[in-house]
Amino acid sequence: xxxxxxxxxxxxxxxTLGAIAKKYGTSISxxxxxxxxxxxxxxxxxxxxxxxxxxxxxHVVAKGESLSTIARKYGTSxxxxxxxxxxxxxxxxxxxxxxxxxxSKVSDPGIHIVRKGExxxxxxxxxxxxxxxxxxxxxxxxxxxxxxxxxxxxxGGSSSIIADGSSLxxxxxxxxxxxxxxxxxxxxxxxxxxxxEAGNAEAYGRAHKRRGMENGLAxxxxxxxxxxxxxxxxxxxxRWKKQLQGGHVRSDKVNESGIGxxxxxxxxxxxxxTKQRQAINELIGFLKDGYSRSNAEVTVHKLVDKNHTVCxxxxxxxxxxxxxx
Ligand SMILES: [Zn+2]
Numbered sequence: 001x002x003x004x005x006x007x008x009x010x011x012x013x014x015x016t017l018g019a020i021a022k023k024y025g026t027s028i029s030x031x032x033x034x035x036x037x038x039x040x041x042x043x044x045x046x047x048x049x050x051x052x053x054x055x056x057x058x059h060v061v062a063k064g065e066s067l068s069t070i071a072r073k074y075g076t077s078x079x080x081x082x083x084x085x086x087x088x089x090x091x092x093x094x095x096x097x098x099x100x101x102x103x104s105k106v107s108d109p110g111i112h113i114v115r116k117g118e119x120x121x122x123x124x125x126x127x128x129x130x131x132x133x134x135x136x137x138x139x140x141x142x143x144x145x146x147x148x149x150x151x152x153x154x155x156g157g158s159s160s161i162i163a164d165g166s167s168l169x170x171x172x173x174x175x176x177x178x179x180x181x182x183x184x185x186x187x188x189x190x191x192x193x194x195x196x197e198a199g200n201a202e203a204y205g206r207a208h209k210r211r212g213m214e215n216g217l218a219x220x221x222x223x224x225x226x227x228x229x230x231x232x233x234x235x236x237x238x239r240w241k242k243q244l245q246g247g248h249v250r251s252d253k254v255n256e257s258g259i260g261x262x263x264x265x266x267x268x269x270x271x272x273x274t275k276q277r278q279a280i281n282e283l284i285g286f287l288k289d290g291y292s293r294s295n296a297e298v299t300v301h302k303l304v305d306k307n308h309t310v311c312x313x314x315x316x317x318x319x320x321x322x323x324x325x
Contacts (some may be wrong), residue, residue, distance in 0.1 A: 001245045007049070007050060007151070008025065008048060008049055008050060009023075009045075009047070009050055010045050010046070010047055010048075010173070010174070011042045011043060011044055011045060011046040011048065011174075011293060012044060012047065012174060012177065012178075013044050013174065015042065015044075015177070016030070016040075016042075017031055017037075017040050017042060017298070020042075020048065022053065023028070024050055025246055026050070031048060032051075033048050034048075034050070035048050035049055044170075044171070045170030045171055045173065045174045046170070049118060050319055051231045053099075055102040055163050055170065057074070057099075057110060057156075057276050058097050058098065058099060058100070058101050058110075059073075059074070059098045059111070060095060060096070060097055060098045060111065061092050061093060061094055061095060061097075061098060061209055062094065062100075062110065062111075062113055062150060063148075065092070065127065066090070066092070067081055067082065067090050067092060068093075068097065068242075069269075070092065070100075073087050074100045076100065076183075078090070079099065081098060081099075081100065082102045082269070084098075084100070084101045085098050085099055093120060093137045095113070095115075098145075110138070110152070110153040111150050111151065111152060111153065112150070112151045112153050113148060113150055113151075114145045114146060114147055114149045115147060115150065115151070116147050118145070119143070119145070120134060120135070120140075120143050120146070120181050121143075121181065121290040121291065123145075123151065123153075124289075124290050129153065129154065130289040130290055131143070131290035132288075132289050132290070133152065134151060134152075134154070137151075137152045137153070137154040138151050138152055138198070143268055143294065147299060154199060158283060168232050168233070168234055168278060168279045168282055168283075169279075169282045169283065169286055170236050171232065171236065172221070172236060172270070172283060172286060173286070175236045175240070176240075176286075176291065179240075179241065180243075181243060181244060181291045182243070183290060183292055184238060185256070185257060185290050186257060186259050186287070186291065186292035186298060187258070187292070187293050187295060187296055187297065188254050188257055188258035188259070188297050188298075188304075189258065189259045189261065189284055189287055189288070189292060189296055189297070189324075190246075190248060190249060190254065190258045190260050190261070190299055190300065190301060190304055191261050191262075191263070191280065191298075191301065191316065191321070192219065192261065192262040192263070192266060192270075192300075192301045192311050192312050192314035193261060193262065193263045193264075193266065193267040193272075193302045193311055193313045193316060194222075194254075194263070194265065194266075194303050195265045195266050195267075195268065195311065196226060196265075196266060197225065197227060197265055197266060198227060198265060199228055199265070200222060200224060200228040200235060200264065201217055201219075201222040201228035201229070201235035201236075201237055203228060203259070204217055204218075204219070204222060205217035205237065206260070208247070208258055209254065213247050215239055215240060215242075215244055215247065216237075216238055217237040217246035218239075218246055218248045218260060219239075219246060219248050219260035219261060219262040220233055220236075220237050220239050220240040220246060220259045220260050220261065221235065221236060221237060221239055221240060221259075221260070221261045221262070221283060222234075222235040222237065222261075222262045222264060222281045223235075223261065223262065223263045223264060223266040223272075223280055223283070224264050224276075225263075225265045225272075225273060225319060226273065226275075227264070228259045229264070231271065231273050231275045231276065232274075232275025232276050232278060234279050234281040234283055239260075240259075244262045244281060245257070245258075245262040246258055246259065248260035248262070248301070249261075249301060249304045250304075250305045250308065251304055254304050258304075259287055260293060261283060261284070261298040263276050263312060263316070264276075264315060267312050267313025267315045267316045268310055268313035268314055268315070269313070269315070270315055271315040271317070272315070272316070272317065277317050277320065280320070281318075281320055281323070282323055284298055284321075284324055285323075285324070288324055297319075298321050298324040299325070300312050300316065300318070300321070303315055
């Protein structure tokens with residue numbers, strides 16, 4: 001879906017440069033030159049800058065608006081909006097989506113009008129931003145929104161994390177965008193270590209299957225150490241993709257409502273790598289921000305299953321979790 005926040009497009013599975021160019025009313029060559037691409041190859045999660053004519057926006061018509069008030073708002077003309085949208089007359093309807101020609105780059109934040117059935121988390125996913133970012137931009141104290149309510153959609157949001165040089169979260173955002181996550185279901189985020197240096201999501205998944213877990217990998221996410229997966233790479237397990245409960249602790253209650261994250265390595269012997277630490281912080285921030293209960297408890301295995309395990313080890317960065325308290 002087009003983002004009124006404008007400026008960037010995050011590549012999703014199945015996107016091609018041609019399709020993206022068409023969507024934003026620009027050309028493949030303009031996209032390539034704006035992003036310094038030498039070939040037509042793009043990868044899921046990649047952020048593409050939409051400059052000039054590529055930076056089109058969508059405006060959803062609100063009650064009382066006319067083409068001329070909309071044109072004024074975006075610093076463009078009635079005529080260019082009409083031609084951009086193939087409108088034969090000046091008649092527009094409330095709720096109608098209008099493409100705003102790109103040469104008038106939108107300096108206002110985008111506006112989204114809440115429709116029936118929409119939640120903040122769904123809207124955040126649509127615009128590639130976060131629930132908290134939208135709440136801050138609109139001074140919302142709770143997650144409650146009403147049909148017809150206008151929300152400012154700030155540009156930036158979670159995309160700034162990626163633009164700042166880290167793409168650790170990109171696969172998680174891309175995969176999660178395709179899911180329907182019932183955030184009210186997840187009450188806990190539980191951190192683990194694997195206690196061995198070898199392995200990755202697939203290897204642990206096979207081991208968990210052998211132990212009789214029919215859904216395989218007991219964790220939802222595995223953060224690599226550079227040996228059998230990338231350093232700081234966040235692998236997304238089948239239980240997250242299918243939104244199944246975890247199998248990572250003894251307590252049924254916490255398994256049912258807890259998201260499990262495993263850092264590869266024995267953190268009883270050594271600290272996690274800088275990238276692993278960055279990855280788990282970004283991942284928890286992302287999950288806390290619209291994909292779990294707003295008061296979800298971020299905890300570690302040994303606090304859930306007391307006197308049973310040292311997991312996630314004495315070198316786990318426990319202080320980092322205070323940010324999420
Ligand atoms: Zn554990």
